[in-house]
Amino acid sequence: MDADVEIRTARLRLLSWRESHRDAFAAMHADPEVMADLGGPIDRTSSDAKLDRYIDTYQRYRTSRWAVESRDGRFLGYAGVMARPATTHPLGFHYEIGWRFNRTAWGHGYATESASAAIEHAVRVTKLDAIVAYALPDNLRSLKVMERLGLLRRADLDFSEATEDGGIFEALVWKVEIGRYR
Template identity: 55%
Template sequence: MAGAGEGTRMIETPRLRLHQWDDRHRDAFAAMHADADVMADYGGPVGRAESETKFERYVAAQRDHGISRWAVEEVDGGLLGYAGVMPRLSNDHPLGAHFEIGWRFTRKAWGHGYATESASAALRHAIHDIGLREIVSYTSLDNVRSQAVMVRLNLRRDSARDFTTLTPRGGPWRGLVWAVPSGWPRG
């Protein structure tokens, strides 16, 4: 892992680079969010304005909390997607204030293990460099791809914390909760 602590600008894995967000990522980020397959678990694609809002939220989280989703790039700099721990500090969420590991990748990046590789690197950074103690992840019942990543990351299912909330479009969404176990990655 390159760098350490809150000032980390990039994390390297054997195949990937996890970068802090900058303007060069905006167009690819928006294109990923406009893809119906990529956004199926979210209820469908989102427009540029909603994508820009999300992008700015990630930039602000990094600036204000030293942690966020990371832009996941190929070695040549092409954006594959994102992965990382996001502060969810509103008590309005069904889980209350928490930190959540999550990821989203372009269709061409599916099936290559990039989500597991980058999420593992992001978790190591959050736990060892930032010092977070409790991190959760959640996904829908039908998102078996993300559930498989959670299993490969050795997260533990925490069904007692499952929740239902509303999507940005107002429909119900049921979240299945997984937790990063104490002492991770052992385990």
């Protein structure tokens, strides 16, 4: 990613990924509670591959997940708009807003604040006209963030897909009102 890209909010910095983020990124993905919605923790190799996908996606589409830090430089998690290839997803090619934060960052409004800034950036930079979000029905934290972001529920887009651990991901889909971010 471009080393100089930074999006500032009232309390946060959304940054291009740096090598220095890898350890904190992997530690977050090793936390069973943080990863409960995706079947549990992932190992360092899988975490590094995920971060590499985020970097590659930014290079291709000029938007991706961003490292989210406090103003004093503490890694909190990530948020951003990610392009999803048509060949690997039930919704076909689409852009998805998503976030994940360390447990210590939960309950402070960081997901809403950073996701809103990431949506605004993606709309401005890519001129895209649709962004979705999805979560499991019991992921109440993420569903509340979607509500606070003003996303619209789209039950007609709900989907199921197999997970790497042999489970099923049953997703509720919400759609961003792009006009709010123009």
